Amino acid sequence: MLPGIAPVKKYLAAGVKVGLGVDGSASNDASNILLEARQALLLARLRLGLLPPEGPRRLFFLSQSDPLRAVEWMTAREALEIATRGGAAVLGRNDIGSLEAGKCADFFSIDLHTVDYAGALNDPVAATLFCAPQKARYTVINGQVIVENGMVVTVDMGAVIEAHNSFSSSIRGANP
Numbered sequence: 001m002l003p004g005i006a007p008v009k010k011y012l013a014a015g016v017k018v019g020l021g022v023d024g025s026a027s028n029d030a031s032n033i034l035l036e037a038r039q040a041l042l043l044a045r046l047r048l049g050l051l052p053p054e055g056p057r058r059l060f061f062l063s064q065s066d067p068l069r070a071v072e073w074m075t076a077r078e079a080l081e082i083a084t085r086g087g088a089a090v091l092g093r094n095d096i097g098s099l100e101a102g103k104c105a106d107f108f109s110i111d112l113h114t115v116d117y118a119g120a121l122n123d124p125v126a127a128t129l130f131c132a133p134q135k136a137r138y139t140v141i142n143g144q145v146i147v148e149n150g151m152v153v154t155v156d157m158g159a160v161i162e163a164h165n166s167f168s169s170s171i172r173g174a175n176p
Contacts, residue, residue: 005047008040008082009074019087020079034110034133037076037083041129044074076126105143108136 011018020036088097096104112124116134120127139147146154 005043007047008044009072009078012078012082017086017089018082019090020083021087032133032135033083034128037079038129038133040082041074041076041079044079048072048074076123076129079129080125104141106141108139108147110134111137 008018020033020040022031022033022036085097088094095102096106099105099107110128111134112121112127114134117124117127117131120131135150136147137150138145144154146152151157
């Protein structure tokens with residue numbers, strides 16, 4: 001049943017390495033790991049809502065949001081861990097996945113003090129997924145600032161966008 005939705009919670013419980021990633025605009029329009037983590041979280045919860053509860057029969061008629069079924073839910077923290085530490089584990093990398101001394105200094109920040117997160121800051125970690133994810137305010141890759149105040153600062157994005165649109169147009173013209 002539901003072969004298209006992976007039983008991620010079962011995989012994790014069995015010790016299977018699970019990760020998420022994005023690889024570019026050809027297969028992921030936004031290249032936003034928060035969107036992927038949110039999608040994983042929502043799919044896991046959809047799967048939970050479509051299946052009967054696990055465990056004793058007495059749980060059968062309980063809502064999937066009942067605390068007695070909490071072990072079945074994927075939390076925002078679990079989804080974010082899959083997207084960070086999980087991705088590093090799947091790749092066999094111990095130099096990425098978390099902010100620690102000796103690891104790559106790759107991270108991003110978002111501004112939680114916007115209308116997009118208003119009312120959700122009682123749990124800011126969960127808010128990053130349950131609210132619509134926003135663009136990064138800052139992104140640092142290997143210690144170098146790439147995005148500052150929401151703008152890419154390492155390349156002329158106008159020229160990049162113009163070239164991208166030109167390539168896309170020529171491909172579309174070659175394949176009517």
